[in-house]
Amino acid sequence: MINDLFQTSLPESLLALGLILFPLFEIFKSTSQKLATFVWSIMVTLALGACFYLLSTMKGAELCQAYSGHFLVSADLLKIKIIFLLLTLPLGLLGEKYFMNPHKYYLLLLSSVYGGMLLISAGTFLTLFMGLELMNIPLYALILNGPKKSKAYEASMKYLFIDGIVTASFLMGLALLYYGTGSIALSQWVSNQGSLTVHAQFGYFVVFLSLLTKLTVAPFHFWGPDVNEGSSLRIVYVLSILTKFALLFVLWKVTFGMFNELRGQGLLIGLSLISIFWGNIAAYKQQSIKRFLAYSSVAQIGYLLLVFLLPQNEQMNLTLLYFALYAPVLLLFIWGVEKICGTNDLLQNLEAQGRAKVLLSLPLLIGLLSFAGVPPFPGFFAKLAVMFSVIKAGYPVVAVLAFIGSYFGIYAYFRLIVSLYLNSQPFQKTCKN
Amino acid sequence: MHNNFIRYFTFFIQLSLLAFFLLIWKELPFTLSIPFASSWGLSLNLAFDAYNEYLIFLTLLLFPLVTLASFSSIKDRVSLFHLMLLLSEILILGTFLFQNLVTFYICWEASIIPMFFIIGLWGGQKRIEATYKFLLYTSLGTLLMLSAILYLGVTYYQTYGTLSFELRDLLLTNKLPVITQSYLMAAFLLAFMIKIPIPPFHTWLPLAHVEAPTPGSMILAGILLKMGVYGVMKFTLPLFPQAFETWRFALIALASVGAVYGSLLAWVQDDLKKVIAYSSIGHMGLLMVGVFVGGEIARSGAMVHAVGHGLASAGLFFAVGMLYDRYHSRTLDSYGGLARKLPVLTTFFILLTLSAIGFPGTIGFTAEFLILTSSFQWAYHLVEQQSFGFALALLALSGVLLSAIYMLRVVARVFWGQLKSPEAHYQDATGREKFILIVLTLFILFWGLFPHAMLETLKGLV
Numbered sequence: 001m002i003n004d005l006f007q008t009s010l011p012e013s014l015l016a017l018g019l020i021l022f023p024l025f026e027i028f029k030s031t032s033q034k035l036a037t038f039v040w041s042i043m044v045t046l047a048l049g050a051c052f053y054l055l056s057t058m059k060g061a062e063l064c065q066a067y068s069g070h071f072l073v074s075a076d077l078l079k080i081k082i083i084f085l086l087l088t089l090p091l092g093l094l095g096e097k098y099f100m101n102p103h104k105y106y107l108l109l110l111s112s113v114y115g116g117m118l119l120i121s122a123g124t125f126l127t128l129f130m131g132l133e134l135m136n137i138p139l140y141a142l143i144l145n146g147p148k149k150s151k152a153y154e155a156s157m158k159y160l161f162i163d164g165i166v167t168a169s170f171l172m173g174l175a176l177l178y179y180g181t182g183s184i185a186l187s188q189w190v191s192n193q194g195s196l197t198v199h200a201q202f203g204y205f206v207v208f209l210s211l212l213t214k215l216t217v218a219p220f221h222f223w224g225p226d227v228n229e230g231s232s233l234r235i236v237y238v239l240s241i242l243t244k245f246a247l248l249f250v251l252w253k254v255t256f257g258m259f260n261e262l263r264g265q266g267l268l269i270g271l272s273l274i275s276i277f278w279g280n281i282a283a284y285k286q287q288s289i290k291r292f293l294a295y296s297s298v299a300q301i302g303y304l305l306l307v308f309l310l311p312q313n314e315q316m317n318l319t320l321l322y323f324a325l326y327a328p329v330l331l332l333f334i335w336g337v338e339k340i341c342g343t344n345d346l347l348q349n350l351e352a353q354g355r356a357k358v359l360l361s362l363p364l365l366i367g368l369l370s371f372a373g374v375p376p377f378p379g380f381f382a383k384l385a386v387m388f389s390v391i392k393a394g395y396p397v398v399a400v401l402a403f404i405g406s407y408f409g410i411y412a413y414f415r416l417i418v419s420l421y422l423n424s425q426p427f428q429k430t431c432k433n
Numbered sequence: 434m435h436n437n438f439i440r441y442f443t444f445f446i447q448l449s450l451l452a453f454f455l456l457i458w459k460e461l462p463f464t465l466s467i468p469f470a471s472s473w474g475l476s477l478n479l480a481f482d483a484y485n486e487y488l489i490f491l492t493l494l495l496f497p498l499v500t501l502a503s504f505s506s507i508k509d510r511v512s513l514f515h516l517m518l519l520l521s522e523i524l525i526l527g528t529f530l531f532q533n534l535v536t537f538y539i540c541w542e543a544s545i546i547p548m549f550f551i552i553g554l555w556g557g558q559k560r561i562e563a564t565y566k567f568l569l570y571t572s573l574g575t576l577l578m579l580s581a582i583l584y585l586g587v588t589y590y591q592t593y594g595t596l597s598f599e600l601r602d603l604l605l606t607n608k609l610p611v612i613t614q615s616y617l618m619a620a621f622l623l624a625f626m627i628k629i630p631i632p633p634f635h636t637w638l639p640l641a642h643v644e645a646p647t648p649g650s651m652i653l654a655g656i657l658l659k660m661g662v663y664g665v666m667k668f669t670l671p672l673f674p675q676a677f678e679t680w681r682f683a684l685i686a687l688a689s690v691g692a693v694y695g696s697l698l699a700w701v702q703d704d705l706k707k708v709i710a711y712s713s714i715g716h717m718g719l720l721m722v723g724v725f726v727g728g729e730i731a732r733s734g735a736m737v738h739a740v741g742h743g744l745a746s747a748g749l750f751f752a753v754g755m756l757y758d759r760y761h762s763r764t765l766d767s768y769g770g771l772a773r774k775l776p777v778l779t780t781f782f783i784l785l786t787l788s789a790i791g792f793p794g795t796i797g798f799t800a801e802f803l804i805l806t807s808s809f810q811w812a813y814h815l816v817e818q819q820s821f822g823f824a825l826a827l828l829a830l831s832g833v834l835l836s837a838i839y840m841l842r843v844v845a846r847v848f849w850g851q852l853k854s855p856e857a858h859y860q861d862a863t864g865r866e867k868f869i870l871i872v873l874t875l876f877i878l879f880w881g882l883f884p885h886a887m888l889e890t891l892k893g894l895v
Contacts, residue, residue, distance in 0.1 A: 374546065375539035384535070387580065391587045399583065403576040410572050414549075414565070422553040422561055 018043030155230020176203025275302030333367030483893030574624030628661030647754025692718030692832030734803025
């Protein structure tokens with residue numbers, strides 16, 4: 001049993017320590033990329049170690065509350081945090097080249113990670129909202145430092161406006177929930193599900209929709225591709241893995257069995273199928289790799305939403321598994337694209353590169369086959385696990401439709417493989433730009 | 434030098450696989466169980482039985498020949514090509530061997546990728562269109578099959594409380610309602626019928642054959658199509674017995690119409706590769722009549738036909754590839770009277786043709802005789818709609834007759850008649866080419882003259 005305030009939030013405290021360390025670089029006018037990366041990796045690794053330590057002291061299903069219930073820790077939550085930090089860690093390997101001072105990049109990133117950690121541990125609406133803001137606000141600045149200034153400004157402004165509006169409605173939803181249930185504690189809200197007032201129901205609906213918009217679930221995905229296009233590839237990774245990972249667990253917390261209560265399965269199935277179909281179909285027409293990845297991640301969110309159809313106890317493990325299989329592949333893909341194309345992210349640049357750069361194009365091949373769900377690549381096993389569970393939950397037709405949706409994805413992803421390997425002529429630039 | 438090393442190295446690996454198989458063939462049938470992720474219901478259980486031993490032998494026999502055939506037709510990126518060949522061989526062997534439906538599926542679906550690259554990288558003019566068609570047709574069926582496999586797994590889990598995708602476990606779920614079984618069987622059959630292919634799911638095949646390089650065509654016709662046959666015999670029919678009984682008539686009708694349709698289309702083609710591609714559709718239709726009619730004789734006939742067609746069509750594609758390598762044309766009109774200048778090639782082409790049209794003394798005769806006899810027997814024993822049954826059997830028979838017409842038309846126009854260009858340089862089969870053709874015809878004649886050796890081991894097919 002851990003009662004100690006300091007102990008309970010040890011990983012977060014270590015990350016906060018990192019947040020204090022980075023401004024010191026400013027004082028000493030250090031611009032060393034290596035040092036900044038080192039500090040970042042150390043802080044995240046320490047936080048990871050702290051999570052493991054806490055996990056070893058936890059007993060079974062006990063739930064520790066700290067800061068008067070605002071902050072929760074349990075073995076399950078710690079597992080989620082560990083995966084989250086593991087997904088974060090490789091960002092240090094990618095490095096950063098668009099910021100004047102690398103430590104600013106890592107400061108903003110660390111603050112975003114800190115926000116994500118708070119979100120996972122949130123026990124009340126207050127911590128939930130604080131974590132959400134802490135996670136998103138640094139991203140405005142991170143997106144701003146994209147490879148092309150004009151696109152980056154556009155993306156950052158779009159993200160600022162859309163995310164601002166969505167966060168405001170999220171807050172309004174929380175306020176309505178508070179009004180309806182009389183408590184800001186998430187546990188209170190969950191236990192009150194049976195007797196919901198109209199306010200609470202409406203508030204819940206607003207919260208749900210804002211979360212879907214943040215998750216770029218189709219048809220609320222419109223901002224995703226634009227924001228992706230302006231940001232650098234590593235921020236694409238942050239946007240499509242880290243924020244979505246944390247947000248899915250928010251969705252997991254606030255929906256806690258809600259779909260049975262409000263008979264929302266139809267809505268959930270509809271949204272996830274629209275995401276799968278639209279994400280895969282729209283990916284086919286894209287000219288930019290980042291927009292392509294944005295649509296691909298819309299489709300992935302569709303599969304992840306299907307997880308919510310399952311019994312409560314299975315949802316978490318399956319989501320973790322999905323991310324653990326999907327994220328490394330995306331990272332590998334991003335690394336390959338960056339090595340081959342540099343800052344120019346047009347798909348034309350990939351043409352015939354499979355022949356010119358045999359080894360560098362392998363990560364792209366593996367990534368594309370994995371996104372398309374071709375065995376024996378990781379993406380196949382992720383989809384297999386989700387679909388098996390969906391059929392087990394009693395929705396075989398949904399699984400068939402989702403498979404048909406991913407069939408369209410095969411076309412989109414193989415289009416890239418064809419241009420990588422089967423086109424014999426590399427793309428020639430016809431004009432100077 | 435470097436390229437030749439890679440070629441011979443691949444050939445050596447393939448030969449040693451074949452030698453290994455021949456060594457253990459006496460010990461068959463046997464099963465091998467390797468636990469692997471069993472909590473997920475996965476395993477690496479292998480089995481050699483009557484369903485797959487000849488198909489595995491065919492695979493192991495054809496791949497070294499394909500490597501030999503690639504010497505003259507594959508000139509660039511040789512190492513990548515042979516990597517794809519080996520990958521393809523391993524995945525096809527995995528498809529035939531694995532007894533777990535998910536591991537079977539993994540090999541089945543992954544075997545598309547090497548073939549995708551073989552057609553796409555070394556193919557002809559319209560190779561990209563051909564790869565898309567090949568990929569999109571074959572993967573549509575497999576995705577639906579995967580959902581059916583998962584459904585069976587869930588059913589087993591809900592009945593017995595443990596997770597398993599083993600075929601022997603999933604066979605216990607064959608008490609499902611007929612309507613559910615029919616849906617599941619449709620999903621399985623769609624995947625397999627696209628691969629076999631049975632009209633109307635065949636349109637990917639002619640384009641893939643025409644665009645593929647000669648070794649690609651040999652794998653495609655010789656082995657890849659048999660994966661579908663194996664899937665139907667090994668998985669679909671045992672898993673959904675009641676649904677199969679309900680739909681048997683329709684399936685036989687589809688297959689026999691396919692036999693005639695493929696043969697009729699082969700008759701009107703002017704491209705040599707297209708003739709053989711459409712003839713494959715016809716032969717596969719006849720083969721599936723045998724599978725669907727059922728019973729030991731018909732199923733053994735189907736298996737013999739699978740092997741026979743694999744040998745004959747691979748040989749015919751190789752012979753057409755030899756012509757194409759020499760004269761860069763595949764149209765019938767550009768050839769004529771070759772028998773005078775290329776006697777060796779002509780002899781082997783005719784021997785292969787005789788097997789394709791079911792001439793007595795070749796393996797094709799054994800197969801077609803068994804299938805047709807048992808389909809007439811089936812029609813004779815029908816209680817109702819007997820005349821319709823006879824009509825279907827006659828349809829299958831006419832497919833065989835048509836095959837003689839179109840194949841002899843090819844022989845007549847290419848090898849007999851006036852020599853089209855007497856002044857051209859003619860070079861008959863080289864030693865390497867002769868070796869490939871001799872091996873193929875030897876097996877065709879051996880099993881044609883002594884079918885007993887093969888039929889004895891096929892008794893397990895019911």
